[in-house]
Structures are given as structure tokens and as C-alpha cells.
Amino acid sequence: MPSLLDMRRRIKSVKNTQQITKAMKMVAAAKLKRAQDRVVAARPFALKMSDVLGNLSAKIGDDFSSPLLTERGDSKYLLLVVSADKGLCGGFNSNLIKAVQAFMREHDATSEMIPVGRKARDFFKRRRVTLVEEYVGLTGSGTAKHEDAVRIADRVIEIFTNDPSIDKVFIAYTEFRTVLSQKPMIEQLLPIPASQEEGDAASASAEYIYEQPVAEILGKLLPKQIETQVYRAMLESVASEQGSRMTAMDSASKNAGELIDTLTLNMNRIRQAAITKEIIEVVSGAAAL
Numbered sequence: 452m453p454s455l456l457d458m459r460r461r462i463k464s465v466k467n468t469q470q471i472t473k474a475m476k477m478v479a480a481a482k483l484k485r486a487q488d489r490v491v492a493a494r495p496f497a498l499k500m501s502d503v504l505g506n507l508s509a510k511i512g513d514d515f516s517s518p519l520l521t522e523r524g525d526s527k528y529l530l531l532v533v534s535a536d537k538g539l540c541g542g543f544n545s546n547l548i549k550a551v552q553a554f555m556r557e558h559d560a561t562s563e564m565i566p567v568g569r570k571a572r573d574f575f576k577r578r579r580v581t582l583v584e585e586y587v588g589l590t591g592s593g594t595a596k597h598e599d600a601v602r603i604a605d606r607v608i609e610i611f612t613n614d615p616s617i618d619k620v621f622i623a624y625t626e627f628r629t630v631l632s633q634k635p636m637i638e639q640l641l642p643i644p645a646s647q648e649e650g651d652a653a654s655a656s657a658e659y660i661y662e663q664p665v666a667e668i669l670g671k672l673l674p675k676q677i678e679t680q681v682y683r684a685m686l687e688s689v690a691s692e693q694g695s696r697m698t699a700m701d702s703a704s705k706n707a708g709e710l711i712d713t714l715t716l717n718m719n720r721i722r723q724a725a726i727t728k729e730i731i732e733v734v735s736g737a738a739a740l
Contacts, residue, residue, distance in 0.1 A: 487690050504673070531620065533571075540695040586603060627687050
């Protein structure tokens with residue numbers, strides 16, 4: 452049985468841990484509010500831009516071609532995986548990594564990877580996955596910068612354009628839904644997928660009139676589309692990370708409180724047993740005299 456001093460030390464240690472988890476929860480809550488506002492502001496633009504360019508690419512004739520639109524084979528993928536740089540955020544990183552592994556098993560294709568975040572890089576580096584490039588330390592402050600997304604998007608476009616062996620590029624990230632709900636997503640980034648409208652929907656879709664040459668317009672819009680989708684994925688990932696961390700730290704604080712109650716009860720029992728033993732010894736000594 453542990454001594455009374457050992458129990459007091461353990462209770463003090465758990466209380467110190469509880470103070471840390473409460474502080475981390477408060478910090479995550481503050482960062483989550485800012486990240487959530489940025490996601491809500493960026494999501495409609497990113498979705499609408501993806502929809503418009505999908506319709507455009509479906510209607511473009513033979514007068515314009517781009518490597519960002521040209522369909523290739525289905526034997527080699529490049530995965531852009533957006534994870535966190537830090538842990539202590541529940542199942543955020545592990546759920547994303549499991550989704551990426553399931554995707555790689557499901558598709559019988561050679562896969563290379565560009566991890567954005569230390570957790571994805573460290574995990575897949577140990578699994579001997581080919582890392583073409585790596586980006587770490589971009590979201591440690593609890594936000595994502597647009598210039599970082601532009602830099603990553605430009606590099607992805609460069610790799611895809613210069614390496615004809617890469618057939619498709621996918622981006623894996625965690626979509627923020629609520630504080631308690633985040634879903635890993637894997638979407639095709641390149642070649643930019645065309646709209647799959649059929650039947651009445653296709654006939655009712657909007658027709659576009661170009662004031663400038665199609666090549667000039669799409670030459671600027673297509674890279675901008677990749678930048679927008681990468682930036683949105685980074686924003687979604689940051690918001691999901693902070694939401695998951697806040698939930699995890701709240702659960703840790705509650706568990707610490709329950710553990711403190713249990714340890715306090717055990718300490719009181721040990722102290723009561725010690726007092727009872729001393730009383731018995733005193734009474735026995737007096738009776739012997």
C-alpha cells in the first residue's frame with residue numbers, strides 16, 4: 452500500500468497536469484474561433500470557383516489545352532497530405548493517416564507524397580513512402596498563410612507538369628464541420644476534374660461568354676484554382692485541429708478531476724487507517740500497564 456506522502460505527491464502531480472490541460476483548452480478555443488471564421492469566409496469562394504472551373508473545363512473544345520486539364524493514366528499518384536505539426540489533439544492526425552492508408556490500399560497505384568505537417572511526415576517517413584517534398588511548421592501559430600498555400604500549389608503544379616509519369620494528384624485534409632465533428636477528405640486536385648453534369652442538368656447549365664481569349668483567362672484561373680483549394684484545405688485542417696484539441700483537453704481535464712477524487716478518497720482511507728492503528732496501539736499500551 453502506498454504511503455500517505457506518496458498519495459499527496461501523486462494528487463499534486465495530477466492537479467498540475469489538470470491546470471495544463473485547462474490552459475491548453477482555453478488556448479485552443481481562442482484559436483478555434485479565429486480559424487472557424489476564416490474557414491466560413493473562404494469555403495463559399497473555393498467551392499464556387501471549383502464548380503465554375505469544372506463547368507468550364509467540361510465545355511472547352513479543342514481550341515485550348517492545358518496539362519492541368521489533360522487526363523492521364525491511373526497508375527501513379529502524388530498525395531498532398533495536410534496534417535498537424537503537434538499532437539495532443541485527439542484522433543485528428545491518426546484518423547487522417549488511416550484514411551490515407553486506406554486510400555493507398557484501395558487504389559492499386561504507385562504513390563508518392565508531399566506531407567504538409569510534421570505528424571504526416573514523421574509517420575510516412577518511417578513507412579518508407581517516397582516523400583517528394585515536405586513542409587513543416589506552417590500552422591504552428593494556429594493559422595494558415597495564403598503565401599504558404601501559393602508556394603505549395605506552385606510546387607505541386609511544377610512537379611505535375613514536369614513529370615509525365617504522375618497521373619493524378621490528390622489532396623488529403625480534415626474537413627471542419629463542428630467542434631465535435633471533423634471528417635478526413637481525399638479529393639482529386641490534378642488534373643482539374645470536369646463537371647459531371649448529365650441530361651437536363653447539362654442542358655440547363657450556364658453558357659459562358661469570353662471577353663478575352665480563352666487561353667489567357669484559363670491560363671490564369673487554373674493555377675489560381677489549385678492555390679485556392681490548397682489554401683482552403685489548410686484552413687479546414689487548422690480549424691479541425693483546434694476543435695479536436697479543445698475537445699481532447701476538455702476530456703483530459705474531466706478525467707484528471709475524476710482521478711483526483713479517487714486519489715483523495717484513497718488518501719483519506721490510508722490516513723484513517725493510520726489514525727486507527729495509532730489509537731489501537733495507545734489503547735493496547737494503556738491496557739498492558
